[in-house]
Amino acid sequence: MSDKAILFDSSKCTGCKGCQVACKTWNNLPSSLEYNAGEFTGSLQNPIDLNGTTRRIVTYNEADNGKKYGVNWAFGQRACMHCDNPxxxxxxxxxxxxxxxxxxxxxxxxxxxxxxxxxxxxxxxxxxxxxxxxxxxxxxxxxxCTGCVDRIKQGRQPACVTTCQPGALQFGDRDEMLAIAHERVEKLKAKGFADARVYGETEVGGTHQIMVLKYPISQYELPENPERxxxxxxxxxxxxxxxxxxxxxxxxxxxxxxxxxxxxxxxxxxxxxxxxxxxxxxxxxxxxxxxxxxxx
The missing domain is CATH 3.30.70.20 (Alpha-Beta Plaits)
Known part of the structure; x- marks a missing residue:
């Protein structure tokens, strides 16, 4: 079996949080709060960051798109990046x-x-x-996040990937995921998204979670130049x-x-x-x- 990777395409993400729920369900992780016990933080992001019972979150970031009532949603992901040299x-x-x-x-x-x-x-x-x-x-x-290695060895995909309806999450050989990511970035740039980029290919020597970022990296709660x-x-x-x-x-x-x-x-x-x-x-x-x- 060759090296694998999870590909996240921010341009396809709808912020539904299905991946969060699937992760908790498969790994039997409880909620860290009682029903209606949390206070509104001013963001739809919930929880606001990773915690002891949450391995993956969808990040919500708003950016003015220059129109009178316009806003761009930069949906992102926070989870283990599975570094090649961790x-x-x-x-x-x-x-x-x-x-x-x-x-x-x-x-x-x-x-x-x-x-x-x-x-x-x-x-x-x-x-x-x-x-x-x-x-x-x-x-x-x-x-x-463990990458759902237990599922992969059964011939299944990671739980988050399986539940993603818009196809924002994919799983496969790392080389294949990188090829898909670069193709997607080229399409986004052709549509006018000049800051679109692939994240995770070379950062800290390469990671096994690859991301297609539609907007500037600063809108995704990710370090610009992460270093070991x-x-x-x-x-x-x-x-x-x-x-x-x-x-x-x-x-x-x-x-x-x-x-x-x-x-x-x-x-x-x-x-x-x-x-x-x-x-x-x-x-x-x-x-x-x-x-x-x-x-x-």
């Missing part, structure tokens, strides 16, 4: 996250999750969320462990990693040119990475 897998100390060799999708073994949340800190798209109780220590467990955090490779000390060994690793290193070292995207950054790990608040160089001699 940072989340690189930092996962327990082996909970792994790449399915037959599809290229990043899968989850909830029984191995130790709730460290390193995956969310490492993700260039800020995707993984956590919820529930895990087997190792009664803590939280990661929750994200250099700190992920610089640290490089985490290797898959299991059971008690994984729990012991987090108990011994977790506090220093999350607070002392401060591995959070909003707290630290990696200077690619100087190879320095820098504290964002103070500007202090926390660590210098010598590519030839090693760390110091």
């Amino acid at each position: 940072s989340c897998v690189s930092v996962c100390p327990s082996g909970c996250l792994s790449v399915d060799e037959s599809t290229g999708f990043v899968t989850v073994d909830e029984d191995k999750c130790i709730g460290c949340q390193y995956c969310r800190s490492a993700c260039p798209f800020d995707v993984p969320r956590h919820t529930g109780v895990n087997v190792v220590g009664g803590g939280i467990v990661v929750n994200k 955090n250099g700190l992920v490779d610089a640290l490089g000390f985490m290797k898959p462990l299991t059971g008690v060994g994984a729990a012991a690793l987090v108990a011994g290193l977790g506090l220093s990693f999350l607070t002392g070292v401060g591995y959070k995207r909003h707290e630290m950054r990696y200077d690619e040119k100087a190879h320095d790990v820098i504290d964002v608040e103070t500007g202090e160089v926390i660590k210098h990475i010598d590519k030839e001699a090693g760390e110091r």
